[in-house]
Amino acid sequence: MQSNAQLEYDYSVVKLFTFTTILFGIIGMLVGVILAFQLAFPELSNLAGEYGTFSRLRPIHTNGVAFGFTLSGIFATWYYVGQRVLKMSLKESKFLMTVAKLHFWLYFITIPLAVVTLIMGITTSKEYAELEWPLDLLIVVWWVLWGVSMFGMIGMRRERTIYVSVWYYMSSFLAVAMLFLFNNMEVPTMFWANGAPSSAMHSISMYAGTNDALVQWWYGHNAVAFVFTTPIIAMIYYFLPKESGQNVFSYKLSVLAFWGLMFVYLWAGGHHLIYSTVPDWMQTMGSAMSVVLILPSWGSAINMLLTMKGEWGQLQTSPLIKFMIMASTFYMLSTIEGPIQAIKSVNAIAHFTDWIPGHVHDGTLGWVGFMVMAALFHMAPRIFKRELYSKSLMETQFWLQTVGIVLYFTSMWIAGITQGMMWRAYDEYGSLLYSFIDTVTVLHPYYTLRAVGGLFYLIGFLLFAYNIFKTMTSGRVLDKEPANASPMAS
Amino acid sequence: MFHWLEQRPFFFAVMLFLTVAFAGFIEIVPDFAKASQPTVGTKPFTVLELAGKQVYIKDSCNACHSQLIRPFKSETDRYGMYSLSGEYAYDRPFVWGSKRTGPDLHRVGNYRTTDWHENHMMNPSAVVPGSIMPKYPHMFTNNADVATAYANANTQKSLFGVPYDKEGMPALGSWEDAKAQALEDAKKVAADMKNQSVKDAVANGQVPEIVALIAYLNSLK
Amino acid sequence: MDQETLMTMAGYGKFFILLFIFIIFYGYAFSLYKRQRSGERDFEKYSDLVLNDSLDAAPLEKRDNSKEK
Numbered sequence A: 001m002q003s004n005a006q007l008e009y010d011y012s013v014v015k016l017f018t019f020t021t022i023l024f025g026i027i028g029m030l031v032g033v034i035l036a037f038q039l040a041f042p043e044l045s046n047l048a049g050e051y052g053t054f055s056r057l058r059p060i061h062t063n064g065v066a067f068g069f070t071l072s073g074i075f076a077t078w079y080y081v082g083q084r085v086l087k088m089s090l091k092e093s094k095f096l097m098t099v100a101k102l103h104f105w106l107y108f109i110t111i112p113l114a115v116v117t118l119i120m121g122i123t124t125s126k127e128y129a130e131l132e133w134p135l136d137l138l139i140v141v142w143w144v145l146w147g148v149s150m151f152g153m154i155g156m157r158r159e160r161t162i163y164v165s166v167w168y169y170m171s172s173f174l175a176v177a178m179l180f181l182f183n184n185m186e187v188p189t190m191f192w193a194n195g196a197p198s199s200a201m202h203s204i205s206m207y208a209g210t211n212d213a214l215v216q217w218w219y220g221h222n223a224v225a226f227v228f229t230t231p232i233i234a235m236i237y238y239f240l241p242k243e244s245g246q247n248v249f250s251y252k253l254s255v256l257a258f259w260g261l262m263f264v265y266l267w268a269g270g271h272h273l274i275y276s277t278v279p280d281w282m283q284t285m286g287s288a289m290s291v292v293l294i295l296p297s298w299g300s301a302i303n304m305l306l307t308m309k310g311e312w313g314q315l316q317t318s319p320l321i322k323f324m325i326m327a328s329t330f331y332m333l334s335t336i337e338g339p340i341q342a343i344k345s346v347n348a349i350a351h352f353t354d355w356i357p358g359h360v361h362d363g364t365l366g367w368v369g370f371m372v373m374a375a376l377f378h379m380a381p382r383i384f385k386r387e388l389y390s391k392s393l394m395e396t397q398f399w400l401q402t403v404g405i406v407l408y409f410t411s412m413w414i415a416g417i418t419q420g421m422m423w424r425a426y427d428e429y430g431s432l433l434y435s436f437i438d439t440v441t442v443l444h445p446y447y448t449l450r451a452v453g454g455l456f457y458l459i460g461f462l463l464f465a466y467n468i469f470k471t472m473t474s475g476r477v478l479d480k481e482p483a484n485a486s487p488m489a490s
Numbered sequence B: 001m002f003h004w005l006e007q008r009p010f011f012f013a014v015m016l017f018l019t020v021a022f023a024g025f026i027e028i029v030p031d032f033a034k035a036s037q038p039t040v041g042t043k044p045f046t047v048l049e050l051a052g053k054q055v056y057i058k059d060s061c062n063a064c065h066s067q068l069i070r071p072f073k074s075e076t077d078r079y080g081m082y083s084l085s086g087e088y089a090y091d092r093p094f095v096w097g098s099k100r101t102g103p104d105l106h107r108v109g110n111y112r113t114t115d116w117h118e119n120h121m122m123n124p125s126a127v128v129p130g131s132i133m134p135k136y137p138h139m140f141t142n143n144a145d146v147a148t149a150y151a152n153a154n155t156q157k158s159l160f161g162v163p164y165d166k167e168g169m170p171a172l173g174s175w176e177d178a179k180a181q182a183l184e185d186a187k188k189v190a191a192d193m194k195n196q197s198v199k200d201a202v203a204n205g206q207v208p209e210i211v212a213l214i215a216y217l218n219s220l221k
Numbered sequence C: 001m002d003q004e005t006l007m008t009m010a011g012y013g014k015f016f017i018l019l020f021i022f023i024i025f026y027g028y029a030f031s032l033y034k035r036q037r038s039g040e041r042d043f044e045k046y047s048d049l050v051l052n053d054s055l056d057a058a059p060l061e062k063r064d065n066s067k068e069k
Helices: A012-040 A042-046 A054-086 A094-119 A133-155 A164-183 A209-244 A251-273 A280-292 A294-307 A313-317 A319-342 A344-350 A355-383 A391-423 A436-441 A444-474 B009-028 B047-058 B073-079 B114-122 B146-160 B175-191 B196-203 B209-219 C003-038 C044-051
Strands: A186-188 A203-205
Touching (some): A012 A042, A012 A054, A012 A355, A054 A094, A054 A133, A054 A209, A054 A355, A094 A133, A133 A164, A133 A186, A133 B009, A164 A209, A164 A251, A164 B009, A203 B146, A209 A251, A209 A294, A209 C044, A251 B009, A251 C003, A251 C044, A280 A319, A280 A344, A294 A319, A319 A344, A319 A355, A319 A391, A344 A391, A355 A391, A355 A444, A391 A436, B047 B146, B047 B175, B047 B209, B114 B209, B196 B209
Antiparallel strands (some): A186 A203
16 A cells, blocks of 8 residues: 555546547537438438438437447546546556557547448448448457456456446446347358459348347347446446445445346347237337336436435535436436336337437436536546536536427427327228328427427537536646545636 | 455356346247248349348438338238238348338338339429428439349358249349349339439449339338 | 247246246345344445545455455
């Protein structure tokens, strides 16, 4: 212990990932807003010819926010939280430092490559796994590097017991590795071209039809689980207690919720395929397990809310706490909404409608976005050793974005249910009441409202980026690391 | 167990992996073989149709259109017979989609014509007033990648045993045969089209994307 | 054995697996709370791992190097 008196945590990799979180966040969300406006005003789809259509841009939005913004945030917080709760510094190991740097740079070149290939229309069409095989191989490399750094850091720890946040990060690493490998089993077709001048980038899935759908949604659902849920829980289990200076309400509950979530989550993938051609028992299982999933999800969320027990005053004084409490509230909302949509009879109406993107966005904007931003706000004074630039800007951002999310999901609820009901409406003679296009034109006001909500969120994110930038460049320099509440200038 | 396990990252990770992998094992494995049996009459795509499916994927049509008709009266009235597992036996990758911003297309070949698609892809809202679908004029000038479609089909044939070149099934043969066949099929589609530059291109031995896409859409029945 | 009997057996199999897991999980939960109450082990102290995480702070439980590889 005496030997590490001069030793410090190393934040160089944390900083790099913080920058990419903001950069990819801006790009991904901007594309999202453009898409939302394209649905409301379709002429916007044809401004950039082939490269600006809704259909080409959509994978860039989904991949950009999931694997650009969120993954960057996960990696940034991992290198921060990991070092701290394990009580080890990356400075202690040249090897791990190199691995971490390499992890960053390989990741960093993957994202622009992904954007370019997707905009050119090079895609496998499987949602959230659109990237073609050469990029998939690149992803495997840096994913493995992340694992090496993770287990390397754990191996070097001073603290005997591994904190629950690290469990969640480990689960993300392992589960995504498994899911990604199985879902991206693809065969490059150029090896069977038989002399035809075929494209080197093209591949086809190893599975066909119903099997492919099954594997895809087993992946698709759980990519959400292990990118948008478990690492974000890892963040809140560290940042909320740390920022508020409170002990976790119940550590035992956090352990139980962990194992519960790990076991149940994977089963729920079947709810994407209700009333499809996959076997009936699998649909029922997916539906039932989705409902069971409420328990561990709410276990974590309630644990976080109760951590603030007796300290609710902090909610008034600190916008940072506000972000985190709002995040766990949105987590509760989307983890009750999901199971409702997974009930067979509700799914019959909700599936294929805008209620689904509505649900995804309560989770991603409210839970993931807020938590990642809160984590970055908490880390900024520590990694840049400066006071946060503006508290009032944080307040403005908070309300702007909250209003944005509310506009988003309320409009999508109404749009989804309206459309779902119209599709199945019959007149008195037993013929369908509406043609398909009637059910599209009716959505125009909701699409507009949604786009405005998204725009609010994007503006809020730009405020966030500006706030972090000013913190970095002109915040008051701190002489020592703040213990709990992050210092912020009014 | 808590105490022992969480101080041993390796065993912890193994335990974690087993917990997570358990569901996938039980859910996915048992039905794999059964679901891949084709229904009677299901045929693999021809090379031209595959080239069209590649266009469908390239422009992410599946972002807004499903290809899965659920077993409800309101859906079968609108789109036709509900989808069967075996119909997708040669669909690699599956393109069910997850969102119907536009209507389902699983049986679009039953109720739309070449002519309709041609006008619609050029300017959707001229055919369906109020449509929010983008225009796809670039499909009339870009050429479809028939070579990759051939490689695609040949991979399916050699690696996955898809019955090309069998009796009553589409012929594949060598690249030259397949190319000639695809061009012939393209000519049949182009014969029903009005766009002169597309007709000229096909006459000159090219296959514009729109021709391949229409061949694919017409095959969806 | 036809498909029907196989599916039935698989159904029972799954039910018992789930029952087994249910028992393990709740047994584990019960044991956590029992050990905490009897004072055998304090689980709640682990949340101090977060509050006390500077590099020069004393580890909550020092790592016994002889046991680890």
